[in-house]
Amino acid sequence: MMTDTLTETPTLVQPKAPLLRWRVITDHAVLIVGALFMLMPLVLVFTTASLPDAEIVKHGLQLRIGDQLDDNFTKAMFETSGFTDANSGLVMLKNSMILGVGFAVGKIVLGMMAAYALVYFRLRFALFAFWVIFTTLLLPLEVRILPSYEVIQGLGLMNTYTGLIVPLIASATATFFFRQFFRSVPEELVEAARIDGAGPLKFFIDILVPLSRTMIAAMFIIMFVYGWNQYLWPTMITTDEGMFTLVRGIKQITQVLEGTNLPEYGRANLLAIIAVLPPVAIVVFFQSWFVKGLTDSDK
Amino acid sequence: MASVILNNLKKTYPNGFQAVHGADFTIRDGEFIVLVGPSGCGKSTLLRMIAGLEDISEGTLSIDGQVVNTIDPADRDIAMVFQNYALYPHMSVAKNMAYGLKNRKISKAEIEKLVARAAQVLNLTEMLDRKPSQLSGGQRQRVAMGRAIVRNPKLFLFDEPLSNLDAKLRGQMRIEIRRLQRELGVTSVYVTHDQVEAMTMADRIVVLNGGRIEQIGTPAEIYHRPASTFVASFMGAPPMNLLAATAAENGAVSLGQDIQVAAGADLAAGRKVTFGLRPEDVALVAEGGIPFDVQIVEELGANRLLHGQVAAQPFTVSVPKDNPATTGRNQLLVRPETVHLFADGVGARI
Amino acid sequence: MKRAGFANPWLPILLLVPQLTIIAVFFYWPAAHAIQSSFFLQDPFGFGSTFVGLENYADLLGNKEYLKVAGFTVVFTLLVTFLSLGLALLLAVKADNVIRGAKTYRTLLMWVYAVAPPVAGFIGILMFDQSTGPLTAFFQSLGWDFKLGVVYSDTAFAMVTVSVWKQVPVNFIFFLSGLHSIPVAVREAALIDNRSASGRFWDVTFPLLAPTGFFLLITNITYALFDTFGVIDTLVKGEPGNNPMNLVYKVYVDGFRGNDLGGSSAQSVILMVLVLALTVFQFRLVERRIHYT
Numbered sequence: 001m002m003t004d005t006l007t008e009t010p011t012l013v014q015p016k017a018p019l020l021r022w023r024v025i026t027d028h029a030v031l032i033v034g035a036l037f038m039l040m041p042l043v044l045v046f047t048t049a050s051l052p053d054a055e056i057v058k059h060g061l062q063l064r065i066g067d068q069l070d071d072n073f074t075k076a077m078f079e080t081s082g083f084t085d086a087n088s089g090l091v092m093l094k095n096s097m098i099l100g101v102g103f104a105v106g107k108i109v110l111g112m113m114a115a116y117a118l119v120y121f122r123l124r125f126a127l128f129a130f131w132v133i134f135t136t137l138l139l140p141l142e143v144r145i146l147p148s149y150e151v152i153q154g155l156g157l158m159n160t161y162t163g164l165i166v167p168l169i170a171s172a173t174a175t176f177f178f179r180q181f182f183r184s185v186p187e188e189l190v191e192a193a194r195i196d197g198a199g200p201l202k203f204f205i206d207i208l209v210p211l212s213r214t215m216i217a218a219m220f221i222i223m224f225v226y227g228w229n230q231y232l233w234p235t236m237i238t239t240d241e242g243m244f245t246l247v248r249g250i251k252q253i254t255q256v257l258e259g260t261n262l263p264e265y266g267r268a269n270l271l272a273i274i275a276v277l278p279p280v281a282i283v284v285f286f287q288s289w290f291v292k293g294l295t296d297s298d299k
Numbered sequence: 300m301a302s303v304i305l306n307n308l309k310k311t312y313p314n315g316f317q318a319v320h321g322a323d324f325t326i327r328d329g330e331f332i333v334l335v336g337p338s339g340c341g342k343s344t345l346l347r348m349i350a351g352l353e354d355i356s357e358g359t360l361s362i363d364g365q366v367v368n369t370i371d372p373a374d375r376d377i378a379m380v381f382q383n384y385a386l387y388p389h390m391s392v393a394k395n396m397a398y399g400l401k402n403r404k405i406s407k408a409e410i411e412k413l414v415a416r417a418a419q420v421l422n423l424t425e426m427l428d429r430k431p432s433q434l435s436g437g438q439r440q441r442v443a444m445g446r447a448i449v450r451n452p453k454l455f456l457f458d459e460p461l462s463n464l465d466a467k468l469r470g471q472m473r474i475e476i477r478r479l480q481r482e483l484g485v486t487s488v489y490v491t492h493d494q495v496e497a498m499t500m501a502d503r504i505v506v507l508n509g510g511r512i513e514q515i516g517t518p519a520e521i522y523h524r525p526a527s528t529f530v531a532s533f534m535g536a537p538p539m540n541l542l543a544a545t546a547a548e549n550g551a552v553s554l555g556q557d558i559q560v561a562a563g564a565d566l567a568a569g570r571k572v573t574f575g576l577r578p579e580d581v582a583l584v585a586e587g588g589i590p591f592d593v594q595i596v597e598e599l600g601a602n603r604l605l606h607g608q609v610a611a612q613p614f615t616v617s618v619p620k621d622n623p624a625t626t627g628r629n630q631l632l633v634r635p636e637t638v639h640l641f642a643d644g645v646g647a648r649i
Numbered sequence: 650m651k652r653a654g655f656a657n658p659w660l661p662i663l664l665l666v667p668q669l670t671i672i673a674v675f676f677y678w679p680a681a682h683a684i685q686s687s688f689f690l691q692d693p694f695g696f697g698s699t700f701v702g703l704e705n706y707a708d709l710l711g712n713k714e715y716l717k718v719a720g721f722t723v724v725f726t727l728l729v730t731f732l733s734l735g736l737a738l739l740l741a742v743k744a745d746n747v748i749r750g751a752k753t754y755r756t757l758l759m760w761v762y763a764v765a766p767p768v769a770g771f772i773g774i775l776m777f778d779q780s781t782g783p784l785t786a787f788f789q790s791l792g793w794d795f796k797l798g799v800v801y802s803d804t805a806f807a808m809v810t811v812s813v814w815k816q817v818p819v820n821f822i823f824f825l826s827g828l829h830s831i832p833v834a835v836r837e838a839a840l841i842d843n844r845s846a847s848g849r850f851w852d853v854t855f856p857l858l859a860p861t862g863f864f865l866l867i868t869n870i871t872y873a874l875f876d877t878f879g880v881i882d883t884l885v886k887g888e889p890g891n892n893p894m895n896l897v898y899k900v901y902v903d904g905f906r907g908n909d910l911g912g913s914s915a916q917s918v919i920l921m922v923l924v925l926a927l928t929v930f931q932f933r934l935v936e937r938r939i940h941y942t
């Protein structure tokens with residue numbers, strides 16, 4: 001038997017009870033207040049969307065559920081406003097989807113291709129190409145909005161999906177992400193693949209793309225939300241109401257609210273919810289991918 | 300199966316750094332060659348040149364009688380085991396092993412047969428459907444081995460394949476790799492910085508330092524007749540004691556402080572040399588030896604290491620476990636045939 | 650570049666061409682065009698233009714209204730940046746402290762990231778509505794006669810609030826992940842060295858968050874300058890009038906509504922220079938100081 005007895009048992013001093021409890025309570029209190037600050041407006045918009053217009057006009061946003069949710073939903077999805085009767089919620093939803101998905105896919109495909117070329121090839125003008133591409137990170141579309149508009153006009157791409165999506169892709173964010181990611185892929189993988197007889201295309205398709213799955217998913221979420229939420233560019237490039245996206249349509253909604261006898265607040269609120277729901281859902285459901293993709297840009 | 304001829308291979312990087320200063324030797328068919336040296340000595344670069352992953356700046360490399368300088372790695376009929384295994388993380392064990400075969404347009408049935416056989420040899424049959432992330436370090440290492448042997452290549456290349464394993468597993472894998480290589484008879488080049496791996500596995504060892512080959516020889520040759528102070532201190536643990544000395548009369552050398560040792564050397568008196576003695580080649584005697592002041596005794600179980608000084612220079616002695624050892628003044632008996640002498644400065648063996 | 654890159658000569662070019670083409674047509678050409686037209690005076694009826702050198706720039710710098718907008722932009726940017734960073738940091742530190750419900754809080758606080766700026770603006774209109782807005786009612790109960798779209802400073806207040814609301818989530822996510830990446834051993838060492846929680850925060854946590862914070866600082870400035878366009882445009886209901894606006898909004902108003910192409914281009918170029926300066930500043934500072942690894 002192991003004996004390692006203390007000759008004297010030391011008296012144990014009981015420490016004072018820590019202030020931990022209070023700390024925990026204040027921490028939660030701050031977080032709850034913060035969460036309310038962030039979510040209350042959205043909740044209000046949602047509950048109010050279930051009320052009849054007359055009531056909203058009188059009392060504004062309210063925290064109670066009415067019975068008009070489906071009516072307002074029908075109005076929002078199928079009713080049109082404006083001059084051409086082309087901008088029902090359904091049409092705008094379709095356009096938003098096309099913009100969000102088209103933008104995300106375009107960015108990812110072009111970004112992966114360019115990043116692959118920059119990272120995995122011995123290219124004489126690699127440094128030059130790198131700078132040409134990465135300078136675009138510096139200047140957001142907003143500062144060159146007018147000349148970009150003129151280019152689209154000159155190419156006859158007004159009110160087209162191409163004109164809507166392609167100029168937004170002209171920045172290197174995805175290329176930058178994928179370049180960072182490819183550089184973090186172990187060097188030996190490409191060497192092993194070369195010895196295994198894989199050429200550049202095979203390596204890309206068999207190894208690199210499957211390896212990037214998480215990264216692609218994260219990118220897709222970020223880019224989809226970014227594309228979906230675009231406002232200034234769609235505002236300028238789409239004049240045809242049948243091309244409006246939900247986010248672009250918001251402006252018209254707020255303008256229509258002015259000066260009408262009975263403004264359709266319920267419909268407007270529901271359109272706002274429809275404009276918010278898909279990106280929120282994708283961000284919340286794919287939280288871990290999204291957070292990873294977002295914070296990896298920090299490095 | 301093939302022989303490999305390195306004819307004055309050199310590697311210079313675009314920034315002017317010369318990683319390999321002319322490697323010139325022949326690897327015989329079926330031989331297990333170990334390239335060993337400290338990090339940055341050029342051993343990995345040399346291996347990667349043989350693999351075709353690194354361009355050859357100068358010289359020629361031939362495998363099986365064919366010059367392969369400009370041949371793509373995939374076409375050299377080699378297989379390589381990487382330090383971090385480089386398994387494809389998204390493929391199952393079976394797919395990992397099959398990938399190289401698939402790219403060589405081998406029929407599905409044939410691939411299945413080859414993978415099954417390799418898995419059996421390596422005890423991986425149970426794991427064929429798993430992903431690399433579900434395997435332990437030792438299992439991953441075996442998959443990497445499997446990927447190499449499944450193709451039955453002319454040449455195996457190993458780039459520090461055991462350095463990520465713990466000591467016990469490393470010992471097992473050493474034996475397993477050697478056994479496999481013997482069975483398959485495939486010519487192998489193995490890079491490591493671990494001199495124990497080099498000694499235990501190699502048919503011949505190539506010791507590299509600073510991009511230059513210091514010595515090529517069997518483990519016994521390297522151990523018993525190191526060609527330079529570098530080889531002497533790099534190979535063997537604990538390393539050889541190297542002391543500054545001066546040649547004296549009658550084949551003896553003087554270590555300073557009036558200590559003279561018979562070394563059986565025929566040198567001009569007064570010439571400065573480096574005197575080398577392996578820790579395990581000396582014995583403690585009661586009297587009549589050279590004085591050795593022991594400061595620390597390290598207990599290793601099977602033996603003890605005594606660290607101290609001889610002639611005011613650091614010196615280590617290894618004694619069997621039943622030898623009494625104490626700190627303080629001891630006496631050492633040096634047998635002349637165990638003494639190594641090296642030229643002062645360049646460090647070449649005399 | 651990888652050590653063992655492929656040597657294929659034409660494939661990388663083929664891979665780069667799509668991206669380079671798009672960038673050339675929709676980035677470099679418009680940017681160059683903006684710089685060029687900033688030196689010209691556009692005929693208001695669209696008949697050609699005259700070279701006027703730096704006159705557009707001189708006009709701007711002498712223009713009281715432009716300077717007012719610039720002044721507002723500075724105040725607006727600083728307020729939005731520091732308020733959203735401070736709030737997010739507070740929430741992140743608390744969310745990092747709590748053990749129960751940390752994941753739930755993270756989810757709840759993330760939602761608004763996905764709300765588009767103009768939608769945020771729309772919600773702002775409802776919240777700050779002059780007659781029925783709940784926040785307006787709240788302010789009135791405090792004796793503040795809040796008038797969105799009428800009183801300059803009230804509108805500015807709403808703009809800042811909505812912009813901060815929209816930006817807190819992304820900052821929160823970054824700060825929280827920054828806090829998570831502080832090694833446990835470092836936290837434990839601090840726990841042993843310093844018994845005061847706030848002392849630990851300022852001496853250990855805060856400096857270790859500095860790289861994240863700095864990255865966010867630049868991101869937030871860019872956000873306040875550019876991405877708040879939708880918020881502003883919705884809050885002023887597309888009618889700038891006497892309402893506050895920032896520089897990007899003015900580029901749009903002057904160029905798109907006022908057809909002053911030269912002046913608007915000059916404004917664009919000034920913004921470009923501003924962003925470039927910001928980026929250079931970011932690179933230099935990041936390289937030099939706030940890096941511990």
